[in-house]
Amino acid sequence: MNRRNALLLAGAALTVPQITPARAQEAWPVRQVRIVIPFAAGGPQDIPARIIAERLSRRMGATFIIENRPGVGGGLGAQMVAQSPPDGATLLFISSSISILPTLQKQLNFDPLRDLAPLTVVCDVPAGMMVRADSRFADLPSLLAEAKANPGKLTYGSGGVGSANHLAGAQFAALAGIETVHVPYRGVSQAVNAIYTGDIDFVFGSSVEVLSHHRQGRARLLGMTMPERVPAVPEIPAIAEYVPGYAAPNWFAMFAPKGMAPQMMARLVEELTAMKDDETLIARLGPAAAIIRMDGPGPLTAQLSAEIPRWRAVIERAGIGGGS
Incomplete structure (x- = not known):
């Protein structure tokens, strides 16, 4: 290989996107990001959400803040995120109630599988x-x-x-x-x-x-x-x-509005999955028997797809009606 070709190859290599520690210094497209928790302040979701917000703020060149938006069993805040622009300014932190909402709150104008982009299950919370x-x-x-x-x-x-x-x-x-x-x-x-x-x-x-x-x-x-x-x-x-077949898994998860750019989704997933061994999360959630997951979009999609029909059957059998 002559000197000219070697220089061309070296220059080309510099233009190839790579995931490196420098990614932590790349600026997020917006300066402030809301992580919406669709329940009242002080609930069990607040602890992990605030830890995640603090870490993302340090690593992503933006300020991540928690915004509690209670109402309609978590549906009000979830719907707001689903209807937000997919520009990186709004994320959702919610419990497994997201798998209940489509059946229980039929007045809501969104579908979690259709209108939200899964990021990760944060943790299982028995x-x-x-x-x-x-x-x-x-x-x-x-x-x-x-x-x-x-x-x-x-x-x-x-x-x-x-x-x-x-x-x-x-x-x-x-x-x-x-x-x-x-x-x-x-x-x-x-x-x-x-x-x-x-x-x-x-x-x-x-x-x-x-x-x-x-x-x-x-x-x-x-x-x-x-x-x-x-x-x-x-x-x-x-x-x-004592009750064969019984299971009621409870979990916390994060979503983005559907339509976020693939590069932005990949960056978020990268940062979140890297928190699986985060010492602060483990120290705060371990004593509560929570199991940190941070396993990406695939497992969350599979879990949500399986639990929506399962809870629909429970709701219909028990005759539970939704409210406004």
Whole structure:
């Protein structure tokens, strides 16, 4: 190879896009990015979302801020993101309730599979069935026995009609062959307070919201909603051990508006998947038994596609109607 050809090849190599550490210094197309959480401030999504926002702000040449947009069971904020320009200025951080919205909130003018671009599942967040520490229910079999002997007597709370934890309870009753009464609250924290005042018998809540009560000895977790025992709390049985076929996975995920430029999508996915081993995320979510995923768009698309029809069946069987 002569000197002229070598110089041409070297120049060409410099023009080929490559993923290098310098990518962290590339400016994002907008100066400020909203990460919309479609629930009230102070919920379990806020912790990981703020950690992610801080890291993306450091690495992407823009300021990422959290914006809570509650309403319609998460549908209001999700719809806003779906209808936003795909210019990189708006992202969505939402729970597995996104798989419930298409069936429960038919008045919404968007479809998550059609109108949102999946970025990644952030983490799996197991949910648990909790009773007060001095409850007469020492374990799940004792609760099931009383529920079968007294149909319609036991009450359970959740964070609202149509919430993921409401449906976790509805599916539990259907598969266990029991009849329970759902009592909705404005958030799981209010439902937990109702446990302590004796207004309800048990509550379904994410591990972020209920596990600390169990560890402090103030309450007792009778079972977890994941298909198998959760590694962080192996002493707590999976509900499926007593109610075959039961599973109510709970997870947090991020989406962008559909139509974002492929290069921008790739950059976001690159930065998010690199957070799988982020020490701050692990330190904050590990004690709550959350399992960091950050596994990209494919697994999120597959999970959402499978769960939308599954929750549709639960909603229709239980006769749960949506609200405005």
